[in-house]
Amino acid sequence: MATIAKPKRKIALICSHGGLDEAYPALILANAARQSGIDAFIFFTFWGLDVVTESKVDHLHVNLAGNPSSGMPTIVAGLPGMESLAARMMKKQMEELELPTVREMLQILEESGAELYACELAMNMFKRKKEDLLPQVKDVITAGDFYELSEGAQVIFT
Template structure:
C-alpha cells in the first residue's frame, strides 16, 4: 500500500460507559499507536467514566438491553447479574493479557495517544479537570475535536 494511502491518524469517540462499550475503542487506539498511527481518544457522555478517577475501576458489563449477552433482559436485571458478567469478562481479558482500564489508558498515553474529554459533557455532569485521570490531555469542545481530527479517520464506538 502506498504511503499516502495509509491511515496516519485516528480519532476515536467513546460514549458508552460499560466494559463492552469502552474496550473496543481502547484496543483500537492501542493498536493504532503500535502501528505508528496518531491516536486521539475523545470521551463523551457515559464514556467519561473511563477517565474519571472515582469511576474508572468500577465499570461493569451491561446485562440489560444487550442482545449480544444471549440472556433475556428479565434475567439481566436480577441482582448480581452485571457483577457476575463483569467478573467473567475480566477473567477472560486477564487470560488474554488485556489490561484493566486504568492501566490501558496509561499504556495508550505513554505510547503517545492523546486523551480528551468533551467540554459539554464535563459541564453537564458538573465535573472538573481534577476529577479525571492524570493522562487527560485536555477538555475540548466538539469543534476543537473536529479541528484536531482533520485529515484523519473518525471512529465512533
C-alpha cells in the same frame, strides 16, 4: 524494501459509552493504531467520561439487558447485581488473557503517544472537574475543538 510513501494516517475515536465492553474497543483500536504508526486520539463524551474518571475507571460494568449477544433474557439480565456479576466474569477472563486493565490501557496509550480528551459539555453535565479525571487526559475540549483536531483523520464512533 522500496517503500511507497503514504500520507500520514490519523484516527479519531469517539468513546461515548461507559461500559467495560464498550470502553475496550476504543482503547484497543487506539493502541493498535499507535502500534501501526498511526496517530490516534480519543474523545471521551457522555457516559464515556466514566472511562477516564478516577473514581469510576476501576468499576466499569457490563450491561447485559437489551443485548441479544449476552445470551440472557432481558428480564433476567435486568435483575440487580447482574451488571457487576457480568463485569466480574469478564474481568476474570481478561486477566486470563493477560489483557491490561482499563487503567493500564490508558497509561499504555498515553505512553505510546495517543492523545486523550474529555468533552467539556459532558463534564458540565455530570458536574465533573478536571481533577476528577485521570492524569492521562490531556485536555477538556469542546466539540468544535474536536473538529479542528480531527481534521484529516478517520473518525470512529464506539
